[in-house]
Amino acid sequence: xxxxxxxxxxxxxxxxxxxxxxxxxxxxxxxxxxxxxxxxxxxxxxxxxxxxxxxxxxxxxxxxxxxxxxxxxxxxxxxxxxxxxxxxxxxxxxxxxxxxxxxxxxxxxxxxxxxxxxxxxxxxxxxxxxxxxxxxxxxxxxxxxxxxxxxxxxxxxxxxxxxxxxxxxxxxxxxxxxxxxxxxxxxxxxxxxxxxxxxxxxxxxxxxxxxxxxxxxxxxxxxxxxxxxxxxxxxxxxxxxxxxxxxxxxxxxxxxxxxxxxxxxxx
Amino acid sequence: xxxxxxxxxxxxxxxxxxxxxxxxxxxxxxxxxxxxxxxxxxxxxxxxxxxxxxxxxxxxxxxxxxxxxxxxxxxxxxxxxxxxxxxxxxxxxxxxxxxxxxxxxxxxxxxxxxxxxxxxxxxxxxxxxxxxxxxxxxxxxxxxxxxxxxxxxxxxxxxxxxxxxxxxxxxxxxxxxxxxxxxxxxxxxxxxxxxxxxxxxxxxxxxxxxxxxxxxxxxxxxxxxxxxxxxxxxxxxxxxxxxxxxxxxxxxxxxxxxxxxxxxxxxxxxxxxxxxxxxxxxxxxxxxxxxxxxxxxxxxxxxxxxxxxxxxxxxxxxxxxxxxxxxxxxxxxx
Numbered sequence: 001x002x003x004x005x006x007x008x009x010x011x012x013x014x015x016x017x018x019x020x021x022x023x024x025x026x027x028x029x030x031x032x033x034x035x036x037x038x039x040x041x042x043x044x045x046x047x048x049x050x051x052x053x054x055x056x057x058x059x060x061x062x063x064x065x066x067x068x069x070x071x072x073x074x075x076x077x078x079x080x081x082x083x084x085x086x087x088x089x090x091x092x093x094x095x096x097x098x099x100x101x102x103x104x105x106x107x108x109x110x111x112x113x114x115x116x117x118x119x120x121x122x123x124x125x126x127x128x129x130x131x132x133x134x135x136x137x138x139x140x141x142x143x144x145x146x147x148x149x150x151x152x153x154x155x156x157x158x159x160x161x162x163x164x165x166x167x168x169x170x171x172x173x174x175x176x177x178x179x180x181x182x183x184x185x186x187x188x189x190x191x192x193x194x195x196x197x198x199x200x201x202x203x204x205x206x207x208x209x210x211x212x213x214x215x216x217x218x219x220x221x222x223x224x225x226x227x228x229x230x231x232x233x234x235x236x237x238x239x240x241x242x243x244x245x246x247x248x249x250x251x252x253x254x255x256x257x258x259x260x261x262x263x264x265x266x267x
Numbered sequence: 268x269x270x271x272x273x274x275x276x277x278x279x280x281x282x283x284x285x286x287x288x289x290x291x292x293x294x295x296x297x298x299x300x301x302x303x304x305x306x307x308x309x310x311x312x313x314x315x316x317x318x319x320x321x322x323x324x325x326x327x328x329x330x331x332x333x334x335x336x337x338x339x340x341x342x343x344x345x346x347x348x349x350x351x352x353x354x355x356x357x358x359x360x361x362x363x364x365x366x367x368x369x370x371x372x373x374x375x376x377x378x379x380x381x382x383x384x385x386x387x388x389x390x391x392x393x394x395x396x397x398x399x400x401x402x403x404x405x406x407x408x409x410x411x412x413x414x415x416x417x418x419x420x421x422x423x424x425x426x427x428x429x430x431x432x433x434x435x436x437x438x439x440x441x442x443x444x445x446x447x448x449x450x451x452x453x454x455x456x457x458x459x460x461x462x463x464x465x466x467x468x469x470x471x472x473x474x475x476x477x478x479x480x481x482x483x484x485x486x487x488x489x490x491x492x493x494x495x496x497x498x499x500x501x502x503x504x505x506x507x508x509x510x511x512x513x514x515x516x517x518x519x520x521x522x523x524x525x526x527x528x529x530x531x532x533x534x535x536x537x538x539x540x541x542x543x544x545x546x547x548x549x550x551x552x553x554x555x556x557x558x559x560x561x562x563x564x565x566x567x568x569x570x571x572x573x574x575x576x577x578x579x580x581x582x583x584x585x586x587x588x589x590x591x592x593x594x595x596x597x598x599x600x601x
Binding site for chain 1: 298301328403493499516525533549587
């Protein structure tokens with residue numbers, strides 16, 4: 001599997017179809033490897049300990065200056081590439097995915113082909129069983145208990161924004177939490193500002209989150225951010241039939257309106 | 268010699284609490300060990316290096332530094348801002364945490380004597396815990412520290428008798444004051460202290476500082492910073508990082524001037540109102556971080572702004588490791 005991945009990456013650089021390959025390095029912690037020379041590709045690896053969503057680098061100006069780029073992409077990252085394409089954040093032909101899963105290297109794909117691959121091979125990606133269990137466990141609690149649970153968790157947040165940095169979907173050049181004229185969210189890493197920030201971050205991801213888990217893995221304080229993301233993913237799927245990352249032409253439901261939408265809440 | 272059985276640490280915390288100290292100690296919650304205010308019933312977790320550093324209790328992540336009462340007809344008047352500085356003991360700080368105090372004292376008493384920091388500093392007693400082991404991120408020995416270093420500490424606990432016991436060694440007046448407060452939980456006795464396991468020395472900070480001072484425009488920074496995603500995890504976990512941002516927040520009656528932690532990793536760091544930023548990209552910001560710690564700080568304060576605790580690299584999602592950067596810099600300077 002690794003030989004096939006490395007060969008494909010090398011080929012992209014050799015043929016100048018990509019000027020940069022971003023993958024996971026064969027070092028402890030599996031940090032990102034930025035390969036611009038074919039010989040660098042020999043250090044690419046992929047295994048279950050790779051936690052970063054490398055599509056997050058597609059928003060970084062230093063990377064955007066080095067397009068076209070290829071990124072090593074397990075299924076959730078493929079979905080991120082499709083979402084970013086649907087949201088006009090990456091231009092056609094600028095990003096190639098070196099698709100991988102736990103067992104094999106699947107090939108090199110652009111966003112449209114990645115969406116096809118996902119529809120064929122992973123048609124209904126959702127929360128992993130342990131995450132589903134967390135969501136179900138929390139859903140059994142009363143609204144007051146859930147609010148208390150999150151209030152307690154959010155007190156630990158230091159507002160380092162590692163979650164935001166980890167997420168390919170968080171690509172705003174100026175996050176609303178940093179706007180101060182007017183100020184929407186308290187900047188203090190305390191009570192209600194923390195609550196607002198964390199809930200708002202998750203809401204902005206609803207119907208866009210690909211459940212990659214990078215935000216939760218990045219959180220130094222160990223906040224169960226994926227529980228919140230998965231709750232919103234469930235709502236987006238059940239209420240709006242939204243399963244993000246399968247169609248590069250899809251309109252994000254949170255930013256679109258349809259006459260067929262449920263209006264019963266309007267009086 | 269004063270000793271305590273490791274299993275009786277919570278009794279010591281209880282005694283200190285009863286003696287009027289706020290006790291801060293490492294506690295495991297949901298798989299994460301963090302320094303927090305200890306209350307009865309909480310177990311003290313000595314194994315892992317806590318995710319947060321002790322600076323949280325001297326320079327909190329957010330604090331109100333001034334208040335103004337807003338008047339209905341417009342205008343405002345300064346209001347009193349009560350500052351809480353309880354007498355505190357940090358039980359089980361790491362030597363690399365305590366070693367940050369001289370560096371923090373220097374900056375908070377430099378061109379301006381910071382009242383909030385100094386009030387807390389005077390009220391705190393540091394009882395550090397010598398490290399029995401090091402992980403791959405620890406590098407205290409590269410920056411002048413040691414797993415049983417005493418810089419900044421008022422007392423130190425040294426593991427003894429295979430970890431079953433701790434030897435208590437007071438180092439300052441504040442440290443000695445803990446003995447009566449401990450009310451018998453520290454017993455007279457003897458124990459064989461263990462030789463601490465020191466992490467290998469990885470680089471020479473002086474050589475790093477020399478290269479930094481001479482290579483501001485090196486292409487090294489662009490390549491070395493490519494993985495950085497620009498969050499504040501490293502700076503917030505760092506026991507020495509002390510950059511802050513002032514923000515005014517108000518409701519209809521009151522305006523609060525907040526001092527929040529800031530991080531040189533953020534794109535908004537040092538962004539001017541004009542739109543100009545002297546550190547316009549991540550490479551300039553990563554250079555700022557490394558240069559501040561290993562060149563600017565030693566030039567100005569004769570001390571490094573890094574204690575080798577390794578938190579920044581332990582927590583970094585992108586694998587940015589400052590010790591590795593320093594090793595590479597030292598190699599560049601050869």
